[in-house]
Amino acid sequence: MSFILSEFDIEFVKLKIAKHSLEYHIDKTFFENFNNSDVLSSDVKVQVLLDRQESMLLLNIHGDGMLNMQCVRCLNDVSFNVKPNHKCIYHLNQENFNKNDNNPLDLDVVYLASNEFKINVAQYVYESFLTQIPMVVNCELENNKSCDSTMLEKLKGVSKNEREKGTDPRWDALKKLIDKK
Numbered sequence: 772m773s774f775i776l777s778e779f780d781i782e783f784v785k786l787k788i789a790k791h792s793l794e795y796h797i798d799k800t801f802f803e804n805f806n807n808s809d810v811l812s813s814d815v816k817v818q819v820l821l822d823r824q825e826s827m828l829l830l831n832i833h834g835d836g837m838l839n840m841q842c843v844r845c846l847n848d849v850s851f852n853v854k855p856n857h858k859c860i861y862h863l864n865q866e867n868f869n870k871n872d873n874n875p876l877d878l879d880v881v882y883l884a885s886n887e888f889k890i891n892v893a894q895y896v897y898e899s900f901l902t903q904i905p906m907v908v909n910c911e912l913e914n915n916k917s918c919d920s921t922m923l924e925k926l927k928g929v930s931k932n933e934r935e936k937g938t939d940p941r942w943d944a945l946k947k948l949i950d951k952k
């Protein structure tokens with residue numbers, strides 16, 4: 772695990788039975804750690820609220836900020852607001868836990884063995900963004916800004932040539948996005 776992601780380690784054994792709040796600034800390098808190069812820049816504050824209880828950790832991740840990505844149509848930069856959120860539960864001392872207990876479906880549930888003393892929340896912080904990034908990023912996300920028409924014309928020319936060769940670069944770009952999901 773990289774140095775940056777180790778910032779997201781939480782040694783829960785050292786935490787008192789109480790509610791704790793941790794704050795992170797999520798920038799481009801965070802996404803790069805997850806091999807996500809679609810995010811061109813990021814300025815998002817994320818808060819992890821951790822409710823340390825006797826037998827479990829309840830995590831509520833939420834944030835607010837701006838992401839910058841490339842429009843799939845005209846390739847211009849698009850900035851848009853995101854409000855990442857995600858919840859998860861870590862059950863401590865897995866050995867004693869009755870797995871037949873019902874857990875709400877919208878929660879991630881993790882079971883920790885009694886010898887574990889820390890968790891890393893980077894993956895869940897990343898997941899908190901996934902529902903916030905649209906399948907197709909285009910200029911309309913930015914206050915209904917329209918695409919760069921000169922660029923669209925240029926791309927049309929390129930894609931016409933590409934079509935003659937049998938591939939469409941817009942479709943390839945879209946496929947790349949879908950494959951990453």
Ligand SMILES: [Zn+2]
Pocket residue numbers: 842843844845846847909910911917918919
């Ligand atoms: Zn555009």
